[in-house]
Amino acid sequence: MAGHFKFEPALLLSTVLLASIEISFVRSIPGNVFLILIGLLYLFLNQINYRKISLLLLISIPLAFGTWTSFWLFGTGDNLINARIYTSRLYVYLILGGLVTLTSTPRELLMNLHDRFKLSNTFVYGILAALNLLDQVKQQIKVIQYAAKLRGIKYHLWSPQLYFKTILSANYWADDLTNAMHSHGFSEGQSRTESQPTPWPIVQMIILVLILILFNIILWLYSS
DSSP states (O other), X not given: OOOSSOOOHHHHHHXXXXXXXXXHHOOOHHHHHHHHHHHHHHHHHTTOOHHHHHHHHHTTHHHHHHHHHHHHHHOSSSHHHHHHHHHHHHHHHHHHHHHHHTTSOHHHHHHHHHHHHOOOHHHHHHHHHHHHTHXXXXXXXXXXHHHXXXXXXXXXXXXXXXXXXXXXXXXXXXXXHHHHHHHTTOOTTSOOOOOOOOOOOHHHHHHHHHHHHHHHHHHHHHOO
């Protein structure tokens, strides 16, 4: 996914977390709208598929409708203002989440967090190993369902037996995965060869800090 300008995933995630915490405690419709517009602009600059963005916004409509009606009809205080604040806040969280998940892969994010913030090797490679097994887990669920049909049993996605059998299979994979990592020289708690650290992207950091400063000015001027 090529983009005109892309922040490092670790820096972007840090900024997203800071902004998310702030809007959790400050009631500001202009602040929410500012984050939504900045987020959409960044997604468009990174040439994210319009269908993905549209789907992201579309699936949130029932949640937004429920939030709006609950605060408007059953809230206390200024119901209309509360409905606007909390509905727009929902879209802020949605867009901020999309900034991280749509512009970088899990591997890029984890490796960048390890590089910048010294995230544990064990945690990083353990998560990556689990993510790489997702396709096998999906295939195993289909195999279990098919085998059950041969015996006249139908496992639905909500059937506890289906997930119990899948967990048993995953336990076997966990042992194999551990042996594979050890055979490749990975030992928990041991030092590993690291690539030369790259310098911090000063320009990106300045841009993100300026965005946060502008955001906080808006919160200060228009908070309710």
